[in-house]
Amino acid sequence: MPTALVTGASRGLGEVYAHELAHRGYAVVLVARDAARLAAVAERIGRATGAIVEVLPADLTDPAGLAAVEARLTARDLPVELLVNNAGVESDAVFAEAPVDALTAEIDLNVTALMRLTRAAVPAMTARGRGGVLNVASFAGYLPSGGNAYGASKSWVLAFTDTVAASLAGTGVTVTAVAAGRIRAEDDPQGPLWLEPADVVRRSLDDLARGRTLSAPGWVYRALVGYLEAPRTALRFAARVAGRGRENCTRLERGDAGGGATRPSPVPTPFRGAPAPVRVLPAGAADLPALPELPARPAHVAAEDFPAPRVSGTGPLPAVAPRAVRRPDAPPRPVQPVREAPTVRLAAG
Numbered sequence: 001m002p003t004a005l006v007t008g009a010s011r012g013l014g015e016v017y018a019h020e021l022a023h024r025g026y027a028v029v030l031v032a033r034d035a036a037r038l039a040a041v042a043e044r045i046g047r048a049t050g051a052i053v054e055v056l057p058a059d060l061t062d063p064a065g066l067a068a069v070e071a072r073l074t075a076r077d078l079p080v081e082l083l084v085n086n087a088g089v090e091s092d093a094v095f096a097e098a099p100v101d102a103l104t105a106e107i108d109l110n111v112t113a114l115m116r117l118t119r120a121a122v123p124a125m126t127a128r129g130r131g132g133v134l135n136v137a138s139f140a141g142y143l144p145s146g147g148n149a150y151g152a153s154k155s156w157v158l159a160f161t162d163t164v165a166a167s168l169a170g171t172g173v174t175v176t177a178v179a180a181g182r183i184r185a186e187d188d189p190q191g192p193l194w195l196e197p198a199d200v201v202r203r204s205l206d207d208l209a210r211g212r213t214l215s216a217p218g219w220v221y222r223a224l225v226g227y228l229e230a231p232r233t234a235l236r237f238a239a240r241v242a243g244r245g246r247e248n249c250t251r252l253e254r255g256d257a258g259g260g261a262t263r264p265s266p267v268p269t270p271f272r273g274a275p276a277p278v279r280v281l282p283a284g285a286a287d288l289p290a291l292p293e294l295p296a297r298p299a300h301v302a303a304e305d306f307p308a309p310r311v312s313g314t315g316p317l318p319a320v321a322p323r324a325v326r327r328p329d330a331p332p333r334p335v336q337p338v339r340e341a342p343t344v345r346l347a348a349g
């Protein structure tokens with residue numbers, strides 16, 4: 001079962017990402033500051049999908065919190081194959097009136113944490129030859145929004161994703177930015193400018209699986225982004241061609257006859273019959289303990305349906321199709337109170 005880590009998973013878009021990924025067969029690690037809220041989300045996801053859910057409460061603007069999440073991303077036990085950098089904040093004041101702390105928090109979370117988590121996650125992914133990073137930017141990255149740091153921070157996410165994606169070409173690791181438009185809240189009207197969270201999540205995960213660098217959910221935003229991105233797309237193409245030229249020259253200089261195979265874009269087909277423990281990790285926790293009760297193979301699963309343990313691989317990126325996973329007959333699984341030990345388990349359903 002591949003593992004995805006989602007930041008900002010305690011509500012909003014992040015919760016929907018976590019739910020959808022669990023539904024697609026990922027074990028999920030949920031990150032946000034509010035531990036109680038995370039535990040409630042984990043409980044809901046565990047019940048609805050049967051997925052393994054970990055909760056990792058952390059403030060990503062705090063060095064200790066950031067380090068705890070980086071440690072999880074580099075842990076060898078249950079390696080993270082997909083990182084969703086979703087957590088983001090927007091100060092609602094205009095620049096000259098905004099508290100400088102609020103502006104700084106926008107940069108710390110939307111830019112610095114996103115960069116550091118990507119940097120932590122990618123080396124293990126490239127070593128495995130598979131993996132994905134989804135960076136939730138915003139259509140606001142194309143606009144001079146509000147004069148606060150938000151629009152500029154999202155603009156940075158778009159450019160950062162572009163450059164990291166280029167640097168990872170051929171490694172089997174995909175990095176995708178999501179130029180999300182306005183996401184519809186309950187009291188918003190319906191219309192092409194208001195996007196349903198589930199549509200944004202599904203579209204962006206599908207674009208990641210297709211190896212796209214940029215995802216623009218919703219036809220209005222897709223048309224606008226296509227227009228705005230045209231020069232960058234042309235430059236990207238030129239850079240790729242130039243890069244290929246450089247590679248060929250290097251190969252010729254080395255006397256290498258060619259080959260130059262690029263690895264396909266990754267992520268595995270998951271297994272989804274395991275129990276659903278919820279693990280609460282204290283900030284600063286390093287490597288996770290193994291999950292002892294993951295079964296060798298449940299009796300009702302045929303041997304050929306049970307995946308071999310994965311050490312490394314080069315399969316294609318989340319070739320993961322949604323599957324029906326609800327187990328309506330499963331009894332409720334109460335969450336044990338958090339004790340000294342960092343593991344809280346839901347009884348297997």
Ligand SMILES: NC(=O)c1ccc[n+]([C@@H]2O[C@H](COP(=O)([O-])OP(=O)(O)OC[C@H]3O[C@@H](n4cnc5c(N)ncnc54)[C@H](OP(=O)(O)O)[C@@H]3O)[C@@H](O)[C@H]2O)c1
Nearest residue numbers: 008009010011012013032033034059060087088138180183
């Ligand atoms: N909503 C929109 O219309 C829209 C449009 C385009 C793009 N986006 C982008 O989509 C992403 C999600 O937006 P949303 O509207 O779903 O946001 P949201 O409802 O405000 O949720 C933000 C999430 O980030 C977490 N978070 C905030 N500060 C954090 C910190 N310092 N450390 C760790 N986690 C933190 C929050 O949990 P805690 O408070 O518990 O930490 C929460 O889970 C953001 O990047 C946003 O910029 C949103």
